[in-house]
Amino acid sequence: MITFHNVKKTFDDGTEAIKGIDLHIDEGKLVALIGPSGCGKTTTMKMINKLIQPTSGKITIEGKDIAHKKDVELRRNIGYVIQRIGLFPHMTIEENVGLIPKLKGRKKEEYKKKVDELLTLVGLEPSVFRKRYPLELSGGQQQRVGVVRALAGEPPIILMDEPFSALDPISREQLQNELKDLQKTIRKTIVFVTHDMDEALKVADEIVVMKDGRIEQIATPKELIENPANEFVRSFIGEERIQSNLNLASPEFKKITSIMEPAKVDSDLNLPSVNAESTLKETALLMLTQNVNQMLVEKDGKIIGMIQKNELLSALAGLGKGA
Ligand SMILES: Nc1ncnc2c1ncn2[C@@H]1O[C@H](COP(=O)(O)OP(=O)(O)OP(=O)(O)O)[C@@H](O)[C@H]1O
Ligand SMILES: [Mg+2]
Structure with missing residues (x-):
């Protein structure tokens, strides 16, 4: 679905954020990018929807070089959830969520039902929340709306940059579970950035461990814990998790x-x-x-x-x- 071919990114000030990555993300998979602050996760993600241009190499989606696609068109087909949620404060929840379907030229009667379905799916009763404004929702509820908004345009690809990081542990846990459930039904290709190894192990089909602009390992959660590729990955997973994996059957x-x-x-x-x-x-x-x-x-x-x-x-x- 999404492929990085020896992609590098050096910012104008000379910062080498991405030093050459090759990565293939299969359709319908939830792939987590994880690594220390500044290792290039957000940069990698933003190159997929062309918020950042690679310095060299190319990125293809379904075999086509995205450099040749129009930015606006590309982004309409890629949902994007950011940490600060990014809901429009002057629009109701319904308007926020319906924005992309509307821009895509769908009729209101058509997408209204979908919007209600999605709100229900993340535990927000449409009749209660539809007409509210973002500030009338708790942080966790706003994040749910952020997720719903990314899904509402039915994009084949969804990018999520630390979508749950501002939540308390219980809401976060619930949203992780909801995301997993949702992924089973909707089968989108999801790229998910996180700092949190437990979150990555829980939600991802595949985990990409990054360090200093490079990929250290790409593996399923099970493979990663059983076979960390090197000392860095091992320490990033943490000895405790590796040991407790030995008791995973507990x-x-x-x-x-x-x-x-x-x-x-x-x-x-x-x-x-x-x-x-x-x-x-x-x-x-x-x-x-x-x-x-x-x-x-x-x-x-x-x-x-x-x-x-x-x-x-x-x-x-x-x-x-x-x-
Ligand atoms: N516009 C920019 N100009 C110069 N350097 C930048 C720019 N954007 C990011 N960087 C640098 O590129 C590197 C990678 O940044 P990036 O935002 O991708 O990291 P990250 O892995 O997402 O980190 P975090 O976990 O803190 O969000 C960092 O060293 C950062 O300072
Ligand atoms: Mg980041």
Whole structure:
């Protein structure tokens, strides 16, 4: 889908931000770029939508050199989520999200339904949020809208530059899970920049580790942890994660669905819910912080099951059916 052919970027002041990268990103994959501050992640990403021009080498999308494409056209087909969200403050949520479909010449009746679907998908009830302005939303809700806006134009490619970094750990966790769920249904090609190795390991199909304008390793999360290419990658992953990977089979990393009971028809829908992608450990933390003995399990906006605290605790202790 997206290929970098020996791409280099030297800025006008002589900074060699990218010292030659070759990278191929397959269609439908979520690829995370990770590395220390200043290693060239944002520069790499901005070269894909031509906010930055490479000094040499070329980038192709579906085999075609993007240097020959018009910037505006290219960008309409590439969703872009930035850390500071970038919603237009004077437009309602509905207008923000509908902007690209509108620019693409779609009729309002056509995209309105899609916008509502997407808002629902990220847990924002359209009837409540449609007419609000960005400042009337919490930071986490604004970030969800940012993600929805990038998706609304149905671009085949989405670039996300540290999209969740401003969030508290719980919202961040939820959005990571939602992104994974979403990716399973929409199958877009997503390039995702992050500082956070846990986030990369969790959401990415492939991880690109960068250092000082070069790529150190490209691997799946599993390969990366099992076979770090060199000392730098090893230290960037962190000894702790490498060691704990040895215990990945331990109960705390199991999916919550492994101990879930089917939800009963009369389940109390006021209970808090946890995403089906969550692990036992994450769910236990949520139960503790929310001080509840039961939780619902939610997948794609539907309740699919129920968790009992005592079941969860025995599973974590390696005793229950989840062990
Ligand atoms: N317009 C510019 N002019 C000169 N140097 C620049 C410019 N933009 C970025 N750089 C430099 O290029 C290098 C790579 O920057 P980039 O923004 O790609 O890093 P990054 O990996 O995204 O870092 P962070 O994790 O802090 O966001 C840095 O040394 C940065 O200072
Ligand atoms: Mg950056």
